[in-house]
Amino acid sequence: MSNVLYLFCLARTGLVDHIEGTGITGTEDLILKNFSGVTAVTCEVPEDDFSGESAEIKLQDLAWVGPRAVRHDRIIEEIMQYSPVFPAPFGSLFSSEKRLGTLIESNIDAIREFLDHTADKQEWSVKGLVCKSKAVDEIFTGKLKILSETLSSSPAGMRYFKERQMRSEAEKELSGKVKAACTVVGEKLLACSNNFRQRKNISFGKAEGDKQLVVNWAFLVDHSRISYFLDQVEHANSNYQAGGLAFECSGPWPPYSFCPSLHMEPTR
Structure with missing residues (x-):
């Protein structure tokens, strides 16, 4: 099975010119791809890790997905230290650099606007x-305080009935x-x-x-x-x-x- 590009996020070219570290499993090199002033933070992964029948089983396994999802976010958070980011969803794959470039170029204005808008945010x-x-008890206690004098002079049966009514009202409110x-x-x-x-x-x-x-x-x-x-x-x-x-x-x-x-x- 051939490798594909796994996308973590997009950032501003010039703010992220070089990055050390590894990709989604901790073994792949991180790769930067530049397109019209936007840098894509990527790595190469086997296509069948995220696509096909074997991937369907893996993606249902929290023990497989969990560490990769955490690493996905950590890499984005590292890039956030240097540049505003357009984060990609977990598992975003591209069959080629050309395919990734087509997506970025066709949305370049929206991507740049987003990076500008989220800078310093x-x-x-x-x-x-x-x-x-606890919340029902708080409402009930408030009602009880209001009617405390009236209830204290009421017969026990009447007081019990009234308190039940107030608790029911508290639940509805x-x-x-x-x-x-x-x-x-x-x-x-x-x-x-x-x-x-x-x-x-x-x-x-x-x-x-x-x-x-x-x-x-x-x-x-x-x-x-x-x-x-x-x-x-x-x-x-x-x-x-x-x-x-x-x-x-x-x-x-x-x-x-x-x-x-x-x-x-x-x-x-």
């Missing part, structure tokens, strides 16, 4: 997680309160970033134990505002975490969430 991920039992809080936090984070993507709509459909993912955001943040951005995430947690809603921030990441679509798909 980083992608940061913010996930909102709600602990449902949870979704609306979480969405409102996420809207407030999202607007504050957007105000100190350059761009935003919502990667997952608010949903209580998937849970990790009692924690449920309610928002999954990506923000493009200028280097000069990263400290302020992270402070805003911390401030959001100080406001909402005690009530069961927490925001987890991670980054910086290659700006995958903001890449425009290119007109020609890689040849596999």
